[in-house]
Amino acid sequence: MAMTGVLRPGHVQIRVMDLHEGVRHYRDVLGLEETGRDASGRVYLRGWDERDHHSIILRQADQAGMDFFGFKVDNEHSLDKLEADVRAFGLKTERIPAGDLLETGERVRFEIPSGHLIELYAQKTYTSHDRGDKNPASYSRKMDTGIAPMRFDHALLYGPNVGQVLDLFTNVLGFHLAEYVTLPDSDTKGALWLACSNKAHDIAFVIHPEPGKLHHVSFYMESIDRVFRAADIMAANDIKVDIGPTRHGITRGGTIYAWDPSGNRFETFSGGNTTYPDQPPIGWTWEGLGEGGGLDVAHRKMHETFLTVVT
Template sequence: MTEQLNDVAHIAHAELYTPKPDESLRFFVDVLGMEEEARDGQSVFLRGWGDYLRYSLELTEAPHAGLGHVALRTWSHDALERRVAAVEATGRGAGWIDGDVGHGPAYRFTDPDGHVFELFYEAERYEAPPHLAPSWRNQPQRYVGRGAAVKRLDHVNLLAADVRPTREFCQDVLGYRLYERIELDDGTETGAWMSLTIAAHELIYVADAYGARGRLHHLAFWVDTREECLRAADLFVDADVPIEAAPSKHGVAQGFFLYGIEPGGNRVEVTTGGYFVYDPDREPVTWSAAERARGQFWGVKTVDSFHTYGTPDVANEKEAITT
């Protein structure tokens, strides 16, 4: 077995585009319970109560919904330089930026499908103001219990015209471990669940039903219990947030889920559960099309839009989800 790369620590934040900035902001603050940490230009920076950095979500006004970029934090300055050199060797590098709110210089690049990523190391840890100061020193912020009270950004799920090269890029260049995947009878890879840690998944690629490139499937935010997922579903109903898939349990990665469409049109998940991988020699679990046809863990049929809808919307499917 090839020794695992260990230069990238985790996904630090994701940037989400929205054509309805005020409505989207209210969703993330009032319904998901995130805290507004900063503003800069057309962007608002938001955090879950368990995020150790200043924020995990950058919400940016844009003409259409979708993903702006995914930011990865490395373990050190040296690790950053090594991964930048590896990205540059692939020809996918876009170059350095001076930094952004809460972090230092970052190197931007794209994956083979065109999604924008950045690598950085220098970052500002969150310092809570008095009204959010925690009572225990081992948590960064007081738990306020507003809305769903999401704790942190859990994972990012990206759509790809061709899953295999994007997955291989993330493994070979960034050091992701592949934990689960879907392969059809003809050898086509249609899904890959990867992680930099023992968590069952942090970065996912699934096949884009329209063969489009660079689209977002969803962002997922963590809560500690299944009961909190169920409560989030009630909050979605009361806030008129369209529920695409009611709470249930995934087969792949075994996470408990709730999926809804935030006002800007992006799919958002509230999640908990799953499993940890401690085995250093674990072989990826490969699922066939027939196995995936069983639906979710408890036999619940996956809604059709879950396999097709993404942002930007290329087929006007949001109307079918929200009506």
């Protein structure tokens, strides 16, 4: 597959209400590697199979939630072109100077109709991982440190104007719609799973009256066994679990939803459908999401927290 334009989720900045507790959670319990701290006190982390400098940034704030979500694009030419296309779509864009985030080039930032700040950038320092790029070892101790996800995988965001978000992501940013849910007794799409790759999804949206909300940040586990191991580690560390371990019918990913100490939901996710842009999206009804097992295959029901608890 020739991948051009937007390549992958590159970073997300998460607000935590106590940085010390946040670092304890994301570094020591989840097991992400700390790769830096900047002058404003933000902490940079990544999973054991990531090769760019960082993917998760923690910022201490009074309120939990997400500041912004950044996608890496293939080069500066794509960055300029996508910036012009986003403006032509009718959104204002802003350039954040190189170096504002550690080891990261200039970013193009825009607020999408759901109220979230999305960024595109072409450059972030490549540092490989501790196994290296030449005859890499198959094992490193990092794979067993904490819950130990391979990488930051996706986020699910809640906000209004999901139809406009679909238009922007598919017609401007080059994503394909992998799966969707229609609202009760309606053909209107109320939830979207969108991919810029052939993963099950790279970003997802659910319609919600309040703009700019975070439902969860998701971390990719190598197998469903590792999702069960994550459940053990969550129990041992008193992490509050929302749903799971179970499987989502939507995406077919293995999952646990749980909460960080600030109340941000995070997910340990494994497997999931392979998607291609030529394939029609998979559709789910509202009943399919709940009783049809779209959200939770094992329990085949809607969980109230899925629709109501966001940060």
